[in-house]
Amino acid sequence: MRESWSRLSRSLDGVTSPHTPPVSPTVAQSRVQTEGPRVLSRVIGIAGELLILIGALIALYVAWQLFYTDVQADREQQQVLDGLSWVQPAGTDNSDQGPVTIPAQYQFRDVAPPVTPPAEHTETFAALFVPRWGDDYARPISEGVERKAVLDKLGIGHYPQSAMPGELGNVAIAGHRTSYGKPFTDVDTLAVGDAVIVQTEGAWYVYRVTDWSIVRPTAIETIAPVPGQLDAEPNGHYITLTTCHPRYSAAQRWVVHGVLDYWAPTGHGIPPEMVEDLS
């Protein structure tokens, strides 16, 4: 291999070097005939190597996207949650009776809920619990829906122009359905009536799923203050989850709407929905 390589480069030098002694036409002709295929095979060989490199790069990208982003994002999001002292995941009790659940007198339906103060970009201001996705499902909600700083890293993002929890209007949040910790991977399992629970430092907001739909990526009316009505004045407390659809694609969006069932101040236990048996 090495032998033929140096022979090849020698013969190539012969073609390009200005010091090449003059050769008779017949010799030159025969040279061209043998050099031609050699140069060609070298070019093809290098092109082949480049193609293999590009293939390996694409394979690496797919492996990174499908597996490594989960590793990275899960780690990051768990750290964010652990950093929030007020988050109360289910199952973290020491008693034998199971976790303390919020008694009925603290579940407010007729009293206006406390409004969460606006958050800075990338600030984590709430946690999301969805009992349908497992009693250990707890994810941070951070301000912004920009991919690099929020969705790819912190998980669930809150549309900055949408309402904050407790504010009249629509709390719109977005999350990945595949990779990057995939907070909304099981979005298709949500049924009407399922609880979607947002906890902030001061309050629990328990929403009920009312409907879901698959829409075009441009369907901004889904995150309007009144879902589906672009110009309507806010008239209730809604929540909207948006994620991509189908899986591994950006062609459409899977959208879930919910409406506030009740709210409760923190410090009286966890919402009973978090320990209900859903099976």
Added chain:
Amino acid sequence: MISTWIWNRLPGNGWVKSVIVVVAIAALVAVLFEVVFPWAAPQLPFQDQTVE
């Protein structure tokens, strides 16, 4: 060939060359995973979850 060209220019015997190649590939993959891919992903139209 590019790979042959690189291999012939690495110092040491076959084992040393192999170690250098493995370390270089690991470093390359680390840079790709931590810097290049996270930057490239939002520019590619494969995953989006917001309505806009």
